[in-house]
Amino acid sequence: MADIAPFAPAGSGLVLKTVENGVLRLMLNNPPANALSIALMQALRAELEAAGADPDIRVVVLAAAGKLYSAGHDLKELQGHRGDADGGRAFFSRTMELCADLMQTIVNLPKPVIAEVDGLATAAGCQLVASCDLAVCSDTSHFCTPGVNIGLFCSTPMVALTRNVPRKQAMEMLLTGDTIDASTAREIGLVNRVCPRQYLTQTVQKYAELIVAKSxxxxxxxxxxxxxxxxxxxxxxxxxxxxxxxxxxxxxxxxxxxxxxxxxxxxxxxxx
CATH class of the missing domain: 1.10.12.10 (Lyase 2-enoyl-coa Hydratase, Chain  A, domain 2)
Incomplete structure (x- = not known):
């Protein structure tokens, strides 16, 4: 198995990347929560689009720096626009449209995308995991769609969630906002595999190398x-x-x- 090359800043530095033997590894780098701000989503989408056009890249891995995989949308950024003349409507629309475009970019990318999850993935962060073709997580990872707890139902995360897990389990996550552990995520099909965190990157790399070996x-x-x-x-x-x-x-x-x-x-x- 090849060694993993060190990450390097990509563009704004909100996404770090490395390319090794046909595998592009992208790491969310927006501490402390890796919130999906406008800037991060734009940077990630740009990297994915470039990967789709690069014949040397065969598989994309989406990882994250820090203790949280992603806490979803940047609530402070969203709340900051409530004082706009339209009450924030235009900015909210821009955020949701960009997020939907990002998730569809993953699905429509002509290369497989693997989520490498170590930590908490919530709301649009959980949506990001569900949008990937494969997902592997550490045994200490957790997932939730907690929007209902703050008066904002996770309607867009629901799209990816309901296309990946049974409806009853999806509705339970959406209606209660409760957090599920890694084993439950595996049981309902949100992730493919759970492993000890010290083997997470190796496990994902093995998946990637198996796919790279195909036509x-x-x-x-x-x-x-x-x-x-x-x-x-x-x-x-x-x-x-x-x-x-x-x-x-x-x-x-x-x-x-x-x-x-x-x-x-x-x-x-x-x-x-």
Missing amino acids: PLTVRIGKEAFYRQAEMSLSDAYDYTAGVMVENMLARDADEGMGAFIDKRAPHWTGE
Whole structure:
């Protein structure tokens, strides 16, 4: 397993990054709570968009500095605009639109995104975890959507949450605002795996390396198809994915992979 390169500031310094063997690691760096301020969301979105266009990047990992993964939106930033002429409406709208765009950027990115969670992920921070394709957390991590406790229902985090966990569990989190532990998050499907924190980065890196070893074309096709078919009826999903498989079958990487399997040799991917 490759060593993890040291993080370096990206742009504003609100996001730190490193690239190693096709894996881009992005670390939220907005202490103490890694709040999703306008500036942080813009910086993170820019890094993700750049990663999507970079053929050398095959997997993205989203980690965070400090004891909190992310406490969600920056409440002080939001409250600071209540004195605006419109009572804050324009700024609130801008914040929610940017957050929705960021989450959709993760889902639509042609590379898998893995959340590496060590600490508390709350509200839009929990939404960020749920929006990632995979999520691994330390055994001391916790998750919640506590907006109801402060008179602000977590309506936008609800979108990602209800697409990843059963409805009853999602409603329990949303209506009570209670915090769930790592094992419960694993049980309901919010995260893929829980491990001791000293092995967290190694575990995530192992996942990333397994994916990097696959055909980048096949991974891109598969991720896009996964999210598209999930919103379709059963019949439409089969019609759509049948077409996807035919086009995938015609790709050079599919020919190479199937031939390599038959020949009992390692495949050589070209991404075509």
